[in-house]
Amino acid sequence: MRIASKTIYDRITGSLQSTYSDMFNAQEVVSTSKRINKLSDDPVGLVTVLDLRSSLSNIEQMGRNVSMGKSWLAASESALTQVNDILTDAKELTVQMSSANIGSSERANAAELVGEYLNEIISLANSQSGGRYLFAGTNTDTAPFALNGTTGEVDYNGNTADFSIKIGSGSNITIGKVGSEIFGENWNEDNIFKTLVDLKSYLQSDNVEGIQEVMGYLDEHMTKINAEISEIGGKTIRMEVKENIIADLKLTYTDRKSQLEDADVSEAVIELNSKQLAYNAALTSASKVMELSLVDFMAV
Numbered sequence: 001m002r003i004a005s006k007t008i009y010d011r012i013t014g015s016l017q018s019t020y021s022d023m024f025n026a027q028e029v030v031s032t033s034k035r036i037n038k039l040s041d042d043p044v045g046l047v048t049v050l051d052l053r054s055s056l057s058n059i060e061q062m063g064r065n066v067s068m069g070k071s072w073l074a075a076s077e078s079a080l081t082q083v084n085d086i087l088t089d090a091k092e093l094t095v096q097m098s099s100a101n102i103g104s105s106e107r108a109n110a111a112e113l114v115g116e117y118l119n120e121i122i123s124l125a126n127s128q129s130g131g132r133y134l135f136a137g138t139n140t141d142t143a144p145f146a147l148n149g150t151t152g153e154v155d156y157n158g159n160t161a162d163f164s165i166k167i168g169s170g171s172n173i174t175i176g177k178v179g180s181e182i183f184g185e186n187w188n189e190d191n192i193f194k195t196l197v198d199l200k201s202y203l204q205s206d207n208v209e210g211i212q213e214v215m216g217y218l219d220e221h222m223t224k225i226n227a228e229i230s231e232i233g234g235k236t237i238r239m240e241v242k243e244n245i246i247a248d249l250k251l252t253y254t255d256r257k258s259q260l261e262d263a264d265v266s267e268a269v270i271e272l273n274s275k276q277l278a279y280n281a282a283l284t285s286a287s288k289v290m291e292l293s294l295v296d297f298m299a300v
Contacts, residue, residue, distance in 0.1 A: 034261055045260050052257040056250065063246045065165045070239050072129045072175045077232045079127040079134060080182075083192075084225045086117050086124075090196065091218045094211050097203060104206040111203035118196040122147060122154060125183055135179030137161045144179040145193075154193035156180040167242050173235060182228055192221045 096102065097110050125135055125145045132140035136158030144158035156179060163176025184191025195217045202210030 049261050052253050056253050059250050066167055066239050066243050069165050069175045073232050073236050075129040076134050079124045080225050080229050083121050083124050087222045090117050094215045098211045107203040107206050111200045114200040137178045138163045153187050189217050
C-alpha cells in the first residue's frame with residue numbers, strides 16, 4: 001500500500017501543531033499565573049470568574065462610597081462641634097453681659113466679639129469635604145450660606161434635598177444635610193444666624209432684656225446642634241460596620257476567584273517542561289520521517 005507524501009506531511013504537520021498548541025497553552029499558564037485565560041480553558045469556570053469580577057467591582061465601589069461617607073461625616077461632626085463651642089461661648093457671654101455691673105462700653109465691645117462669632121459660624125456652615133459643601137443639600141458645588149449686605153440676614157443658597165450615597169444594594173445613607181434645617185429655615189428665633197445678629201444688636205443698643213431673651217434661644221440651638229452631632233455619630237458607626245462587611249465580602253470573593261482562576265505555578269512549570277519535551281520529541285520524529293524517500297512509503 002502506498003501512502004501519499006501529502007498525507008504524511010499533513011499528519012505530521014497536524015501532530016506538530018497540536019503539540020505546539022499544548023506547549024503554548026502551558027507557557028501562557030506559566031506567564032500569566034492564571035489557569036483560565038480564554039473561554040475554551042474552562043467555559044463554566046470563566047463565567048463564574050466574570051461574575052465574581054463584577055461583584056468585586058461593585059464591592060470596591062461601595063468601599064469607596066463608604067470611605068468618602070466617613071470622611072464627609074467626620075468633617076460634618078468637626079464643623080458642628082466647633083459651632084456648638086461657639087454657641088457655648090456666646091451663651092457665657094450673654095450671661096456676663098446681662099449683669100447689672102456691666103456698662104454700655106463693655107457691651108459694645110462684646111458686640112464686636114459676637115460679630116466674629118457670626119462670621120465663624122457662617123464659615124463653618126460653608127465647610128467642605130473633598131471640595132464639596134457639607135450643608136448645601138445635593139447642591140454641593142455651591143456655598144450654602146452668605147451674609148446679605150443689604151438685608152443683614154444670612155441667605156441659604158443650597159437646595160432642600162439631602163445628599164445621600166449608596167452603601168449597598170438598595171441601601172442608601174444620608175451624609176449631607178440640608179443646611180437650612182440645621183441652622184434655621186426661616187429668619188426667626190429658630191435661626192442661629194438671626195440669634196447672633198440680634199444679640200449683636202442688643203449689645204450695641206445696651207438692651208439687657210433682649211440679651212437675656214437670647215439666652216433661651218442659644219440653649220435651643222445648642223440642643224439642636226448636639227442632636228445633629230449624635231445623629232452623625234450613629235451614622236458613622238453604621239458606616240464602620242458596613243466597611244467591615246465590605247472588607248469580608250471582598251476577601252471572600254477574591255479567594256473564590258483565585259481558587260477558580262489562579263494556577264499552581266509549580267505544577268504549571270512541570271506541565272510546561274513536559275509539553276516542551278513532547279514538542280521537541282515530535283520535531284525530532286518529524287524531521288526523521290521527512291528525510292525518508294517516497295520509496296520508503298511503498299508497500300509491495
